[in-house]
Amino acid sequence: MAAPAAAAASAAAAEPTEAYVAPPVHLFSADKLRTFTKRVFEHFGCPEEDAASAADVLAAADLRGIDSHGVARLHAYFELLEAKVINPKPDVRIIHETPSTATVDGDNGLGLVVGPKANRIAMDKAKAVGSGWVAVQNTNHYGIAGYYPLEAIKEDMIGMAMTNTTKLVTPTFGIERMLGTNPIAVGVPCGKNPPVVIDLATSAVAFGKVEIANRTRKPMPEGWCIDKEGAPTTVPKEMMEGGALLPLGSDRERSSHKGYCLSAWVDIMTAVLSGANWGPFAPPFTLRSGVNATEKRVGKGIGHFFGAWRVDGFRPADEFKAQMDDWVDTFRATKAEPGKKVLIPGDPEREALEERSRTGVPLTEAVVVDLEDISRVTGVPFDRALFAVDEA
């Protein structure tokens, strides 16, 4: 049930990635996917509220065009729950705190469940004393980092979220994987304009870009990766088979030490401060890559770090948001290269959201087959004929 070519092309155009001709896709209703996802989590014993929250994080990724972090990952979460590697009913609790800071033990829950709870604690602390900061240990992958500051924005706060992830990135001058792609997300509320939403991996590119190049058999640009011997490579497979991603900046001449510093910062805030596994010891995300594969344990699970600053902790929110509107308009009007325009952080994801809310979420055949497999095992109904938007 392929979507009409026009819709597929337009969904692809909304993707925030480089020119890449997507394979044929099926368009699905975001709401129906969200309900399916929620029921799958409930099947494993997640309380309803937790399951809804986790499904919401995945749906946000799909709607915002970050396909690698949406239901395409549900099968990986499903396998971890099925293998009882992740705790479906975590007791997420504060183990250390001050009025503006806390460390939370995620009790080995889904990051998609632990993350929203810990982020809420940070926001509540900000409400009470102006800012709130929560380091999280004993947790798992939490979806798109950008989800969390979007919550803060709703309450006129500047939100921040970081997580460490499985090692993929080498430090400057290094030739082995030592750090994850360790994202930083920041969201800032505006007035009449949509919010400014930053969500970036601190590596030159996210691993998903390498996977796309591999799938489409395209060489990668220079400055993304090294092979397992440490030599620069443009062949995706050479990175994937024991090579590494380079930090943002690509090489020393173009300041890759800055990308390395930012990734190190994220690693320290999320994992050393919380008591999670840092650097090369962060456990792998998927069962397939071996959950117990790391050489050494230096803490519990992976780590997150959430923050919120109340805007009116600094100046009246209306005043700030009016200035932000001017800021956005000013940057949008930057003199640009012919045929290009300067974007505001969050533009590509917001455009995808607008598009996909109308047309549906595009899923590749491989992802649909994964969802059908989950349905078969869990008994949660998934009917591609009913789900597809073009059938509605």
Place this chain on the structure above:
Amino acid sequence: MAAPAAAAASAAAAEPTEAYVAPPVHLFSADKLRTFTKRVFEHFGCPEEDAASAADVLAAADLRGIDSHGVARLHAYFELLEAKVINPKPDVRIIHETPSTATVDGDNGLGLVVGPKANRIAMDKAKAVGSGWVAVQNTNHYGIAGYYPLEAIKEDMIGMAMTNTTKLVTPTFGIERMLGTNPIAVGVPCGKNPPVVIDLATSAVAFGKVEIANRTRKPMPEGWCIDKEGAPTTVPKEMMEGGALLPLGSDRERSSHKGYCLSAWVDIMTAVLSGANWGPFAPPFTLRSGVNATEKRVGKGIGHFFGAWRVDGFRPADEFKAQMDDWVDTFRATKAEPGKKVLIPGDPEREALEERSRTGVPLTEAVVVDLEDISRVTGVPFDRALFAVDEA
């Protein structure tokens, strides 16, 4: 009175920049330079404590090998004070606050005076409620960003500092200067190991690198700059005459949008949140470049943003510092390119500090002439024979 060639060569080797043969230098006692600097500020009416604090920030830059931000800038500050563009006796005060946040009005003082006071407020708030955040408006350039987290480290805090600066950087796809080099600095205490200190401009390179290439008549690497038409250039003059620096990442393919996002974040936290002039409206640093040159005012002065998290707001400080020692040892042992080693953020500056504390601070003839000029006008004695370490 040129320093012996060996000492000069060894000081140059300690510099954190790319291979660059420095012009002949004179070695000066850091303490004597600090005293001279302090007296110059006092000459203009700065209270003794403020003058000492300002001199300390400049001395830290010189000792840590960041030559562009030390006494080499004293003449620029001197001109601004002489022209009464900067207030030598600012009433630095909190104009808005919550228990963990504040906005400070720098009263148009030297950033070197306002910065340490605002940073202290952030640290005091962290002492009280776990973390502290201070946005500063109506201030001026504050020296090296790395100075401020070093203060927080002394009290077992993770420190953070940002500032916006005069426009030099274009957003991704843009062809005009819209943002400053907007640095982010973060410092993390360790136990037996020296602290981890991050201090990075969010542009591909700092403007000082372009100046060095220009002085030494060397082409720049690709990915640093565009010319005034927006075309990529490796000719320093073409950037300096109306061109722009590129964001960290260099081009879209290597994720310059991430550098743009980080720079935008700094601009928002330092200037929009505080009520300072943001983006292209940040006033120029030097008198020569025209203090009143900006088209429009959207706030007061430039802006800073300081933060401190008390480590024991998250976990016992000793536990954290022991983990950080392990973290540093682990990253230092990363398998590296032949003949290279993986550095820990802060290594190059600390090595410069150790070297220069012994041998003295290398100043070029041009800087010494500038200091002699300041001495002539202010009457504060500067005797190159007495100051030079090799004469001591």
